[in-house]
Amino acid sequence: MSAAIVHACGALATLPLPWPFEREYMQLALAAGLVIGICAPLIGVFLVQQRLSLMGDGIGHLAFAGVAAGLLLEVWPIWTAMLVAVVGALAIEWLRSRGRTSSDLALALWFYGGIAAGVVLASRAGNGGLAIVPYLFGSILTIDASDVRVIAVLGVVIVAAVAVFGRALFAIVVDEESARVAGIPVGAGNALLAVLTAVTVVAAMRVVGVLLIAALMVLPVATGRVLSRSFRGTMVVSAAIGAFSVIAGLFAARQWALAPGGSIVLVAAFTFATVSLVGGRRRGGLKAVMPGTGRAEPPDHDDHGHHHG
Amino acid sequence: MTTPAVLTAHGVSFAYGGDLVIESVDLTVAAGEFVALVGPNGSGKSTLLRLLLGLLEPAAGTVEILGERPRALRDRWRVGYVPQRRILDLDVPATVTEIVASGRTARRGWWRVPSRADRDAVDHALEAVALADLHRRPVTELSGGQQQRVLIARALAAEPSVLVLDEPIAGVDVESQRLFRDSLVHLVEHHQTAVLLVSHELGAVASDLDRVIVLKRRVLFDGPPDALAATGVNLGVHADDLPRWLEELAP
Secondary structure, X not given: OHHHXXXXXXXXXXXXXXXXXXXXXXXXXXXXXXXXXXXXXXXXXXXXXXXXXXXXXXXXXXXXXXXXXXXXXXXXXXXXXXXXXXXXHHHHHHHHHOOOOOHXXXXXXXXXXXXXXXXXXXXXXXXXXXXXXXXXXXXXXXXXHHHHHHHHHHHHHHHHHHHHHHHHHHHHHHOHHHHHHHOOOHHHHHHHHHXXXXXXXXXXXXXXXXXXXXXXXXXXXXXXHHHOOOHHHHXXXXXXXXXXXXXXXXXXXXXXXXOHHHHHHHHHHHHHHHHHHHHOOOOOHHHXXXXXXXXXXXXXXXXXXXXXX | OOOXXXXXXXXXXXXXXXXXEEEEEEEEXXXXXXXXXXXXXXXXXXXXXXXXXXXXXXXXXXXXXXXXXXXXXXXXXXXXXXXXXXOOOOOOOOEHHHHHHHOOXXXXXXXXXXXXXXXXXXXXXXXXXXXXXXXXXXXXXOOHHHHHHHHHHHHHOOOOOEEEEEOOOOOOOHHHHHHHHHHHHHHHHHHOOEEEEEOOOOOOOHHHOXXXXXXXXXXXXXEOHHHHHHOOOOOOOOOOHHHHHHHOOOO
């Protein structure tokens, strides 16, 4: 399968695409960007419903520390970032599910710890520490075929996981308590979602950078929820908007010599703002991108004098 | 031959911190029984319900669902649960069908693709609560009463052996209460489903109940509605009157 993907990447590089995608490096950027543009909202739609919109940001900061560790240890940073991101995501989920701390506090803990660890580790890596910059802000235009291959494999993992486990994840994020009563493995489902978020973050690092990863998970979903009437429809529309943002962002980057990662996210943000202004009267457009502080309302306890309507 | 018990509590007690809210409660709900659990604010109804569902561990005593301890029960989908909720809290839109179908996930196997039988069960659940015509509507566009019926349909989609409902008709309009009553009676009479209803308001179902359990930390009454009525209580009274009477109930 890997050989087929490499072959596909090679074939893609020779495709007679029109400007601005006529060059090989732009076609590689387009391939990697489309995978992320489609996959990130597929995970983001569950995070938004779970009110963990900033989960991707927190894990992105952890992945930053993983990249720095990889540079220090002189191993491929993708794998150290993956290890740190997955372990960190599971730790965040464990803290949150145990009710030890609130969701935003748990994320803040990893946010600052991750970025601080990344800076310290990168400083120890000497001049090699400069290699961390592409992971911070993304460097989609320098992606090579092997990067595309890794991103494509991670993308296949994400899409397959959503196809198989999406219905169970939907039941959990809509009503965790009822899902637990029904016997759906809520803890395993939440852990899976955390791991998928980590995989998405690592896959997206070279595309938009760890500082902007969460934007691609949340902004297309924020737009999709305004345009859709169903959960499935929101997933499809969000993925389409993610893909559009990548294409339009790369176009703008080439046309005006802009930073491609930032351009992609700005297109997603502009699309959301436009759709919210035009069609947002149906739903509160900005609500989806506001940081959440927790999930679902607390269980009712009439035992504490709660008033029932 | 006695009807098998589907929900059982033996000497169950529970405390929040040092505050004892459930004390030595014994109760049984049998297959095909329609039982109401009533009590004033702070009587421990919701805590007892969470104990019965296995969401809380009793400090003393034992709970059994379908003859098993809650943690040991493998077919959890056989327990239908309708949580207390006035509106569904959705940040991402979802249709009526999507929400109702999610109730079938555990029974189907959470990794499996829905079969024709699964889709039929969802359609049947929607018809049972008279929401078939609205199945493509986003849930957040429905009224509070309609949303409550969506949650009931979600529980029905799994075709459970026992259905537990927490204040399902709080704030629901009269028409929705009538449809709700019809759905529950259909379940009990045609599917032998046991129904445990926790509620302040029994007006819509008062005449259909097999038993009423009055809770005020302990079980104060457990018997048929007629026997409770003989003590001077009319379960068909206005919703506001029943809790007031229960507040005055000894001790």
